[in-house]
Amino acid sequence: MDKPVIILGAKGIAHPALEIFNSNQVIVYGFLDEDQSLHGTEINEVSVLGSTEDEGFLKLIGKKTEAFVAVDDVKYRKFLVEMLLEVRKVQPVNAIHGRAYVSTDAFIGHGNFINANVAIGAGAKVGSHCIFHTGAVIDHKAEIGDFVQIGAGSIVNAEAKIEEGAFIGSGVTIVGGVTIGKGARVGAGSVVIATVGKNETVFGNPAAKIK
Known part of the structure; x- marks a missing residue:
């Protein structure tokens, strides 16, 4: 994988997802999460940049980065996958x-x-x-x-x-x-x-x- 990854979600499987990408020498650009209290925090020195619907970061996906949805809840996971397909025309890696x-x-x-x-x-x-x-x-x-x-x-x-x-x-x-x-x-x-x-x-x- 040549491009860095933006991880959507900063709870649950987000931390082990970061470790997985690290195990494959893939750079994680940052996390996006709807919980505003997490914005500006870090997971293993990787920042939670903003919301999962922040257009400023979403516009990077498909051009400069890949995306991965790290959300345990099935309904919200489906919502984010559909959003990526609709807005960015990409599938998560x-x-x-x-x-x-x-x-x-x-x-x-x-x-x-x-x-x-x-x-x-x-x-x-x-x-x-x-x-x-x-x-x-x-x-x-x-x-x-x-x-x-x-x-x-x-x-x-x-x-x-x-x-x-x-x-x-x-x-x-x-x-x-x-x-x-x-x-x-x-x-x-x-x-x-x-x-x-x-x-x-x-x-x-x-x-x-x-x-």
């Missing part, structure tokens, strides 16, 4: 840690956060704007939709499918071939052995629906 493993045979979309020790296997398909926390494993031929978040140490076994906007907590095991529906939530430490429906929340070993 991927943030892939230098110690992550991504198979040369895997497909990866745009704007994904892939932290240290994540493994993405052969033939896996990963959409865009996903968050993979430390040590998550996406086994071969698994499919991950857009805006999915997968917690630290979770394992998505071979040929499992996780649909758009699903949230998988830390330390979850998803058995091979299982589907996790759109917008579903899986509690930390769960073992999922059967399909989880759209917008359902499950927890436990084996995971059961929470009403």
Whole structure:
């Protein structure tokens, strides 16, 4: 990546995103965040420059810088991604840690956060704007939709499918071939052995629906 990066968001995954770009010798130009109390502060000597909708900084994106959206909340993450597409005609770049493993045979979309020790296997398909926390494993031929978040140490076994906007907590095991529906939530430490429906929340070993 030749251009420096502006990170949209200065909380949550913003700090590890900075570390990811540092691990790849990519310069971070600065952070933008809607929280005015953060403006003028620094994260590891990189400044929070202003708001995520500050035209003075946004106009740099696509010409002089790239952009990465470091926001955990799915709705706000979608809003910022759509804003970048509409206003700057750009897609956010991927943030892939230098110690992550991504198979040369895997497909990866745009704007994904892939932290240290994540493994993405052969033939896996990963959409865009996903968050993979430390040590998550996406086994071969698994499919991950857009805006999915997968917690630290979770394992998505071979040929499992996780649909758009699903949230998988830390330390979850998803058995091979299982589907996790759109917008579903899986509690930390769960073992999922059967399909989880759209917008359902499950927890436990084996995971059961929470009403």
